[in-house]
Amino acid sequence: MEKEKKLLLAYATMTGNTEELAEIVYDQLCTQLKEYEVEKYYIDFFKAPQVFDVDKYEAVFLGTYTWGQGFSPEEVDQFITVNDLRKTTVYLFGTGDIQFGEDLYCLALDKAYQYYGSPRAPLKIEQSPRGEQESKVIEWTNKIIEEMS
Numbered sequence: 849m850e851k852e853k854k855l856l857l858a859y860a861t862m863t864g865n866t867e868e869l870a871e872i873v874y875d876q877l878c879t880q881l882k883e884y885e886v887e888k889y890y891i892d893f894f895k896a897p898q899v900f901d902v903d904k905y906e907a908v909f910l911g912t913y914t915w916g917q918g919f920s921p922e923e924v925d926q927f928i929t930v931n932d933l934r935k936t937t938v939y940l941f942g943t944g945d946i947q948f949g950e951d952l953y954c955l956a957l958d959k960a961y962q963y964y965g966s967p968r969a970p971l972k973i974e975q976s977p978r979g980e981q982e983s984k985v986i987e988w989t990n991k992i993i994e995e996m997s
Contacts, residue, residue: 851883851884851885852883853881853883853884853885853906854884854885854886854887854904854905854906855877855881855884855885855886855887855905855906855907855908855909856886856887856889856900856902856905856907856908856909857870857873857874857877857886857887857888857889857908857909857911858888858889858890858891858908858909858910858911858927859888859889859890859891859910859911859912860890860891860892860893860911860912860913860921860923860924860927861890861911861913862913862915862921863913865913865943865973865975865976865977866911866912866913866942866943867890868976868977868978869911869941869942869943869971869973869977869985870888870909870911870941872977872982872985872986872989873909873911873941873971873985873989874886874888876985876986876989876990876993877909877989877993880990880993881993881996881997884906884996887905891923891924891927892923893921893922893923896926897923897926897927897929897930897931899930899931900931902931902932902933902935902936903935903936905936906936906937906996907936907937907938907939907996908933908936908937908938908939909938909939909940909941910924910933910938910939910940910941910960911940911941911942912924912940912942912956912957912960913942913943913944913956914942914944914952914953914954914955914956914957915956917952918951918952918955918956918959919955919956920956920959920960921956924956933964934964937966937967938960938964938966939966939967939968939970939992940957940960940961940964940966940970940971941957941970941971941972941973941985941988942954942956942957942970942971942972942973943972943973943974943975943976943977944957944972944973944974944975945974945975946974953972954970954972957970957972958970967995968988968991968992968995971984971985971988971989973985
């Protein structure tokens with residue numbers, strides 16, 4: 849039986865850190881929001897992005913890393929281009945590496961946050977969500993779940 853309420857979780861990863869982060873968010877959403885169908889989509893650099901009917905989703909969770917001088921990677925830009933996410937609520941999460949400078953740390957998330965007017969600040973994780981950072985991921989996701997319930 850198909851559930852009426854749907855969420856889309858789309859993410860891109862280079863090193864696997866953002867994928868790990870996406871898995872934690874996905875597990876929390878699936879475990880706690882039983883009335884929602886959560887669809888997970890990997891934004892693959894080597895494939896054209898899938899086009900989604902974003903009108904059918906209550907929200908989109910978009911995960912990305914920051915590339916170069918504070919940009920989202922090309923595959924995320926292509927995904928955003930073919931899917932007008934401004935039609936829905938967008939929650940942003942991602943990974944970064946502070947060694948490249950605080951001014952560039954997760955800057956792609958900050959830019960997307962301003963563009964989409966997301967209702968919650970983006971979740972920024974230094975490299976991997978393992979260890980003590982996992983609780984930060986769960987706390988961020990749980991706050992969104994509370995707002996959606």
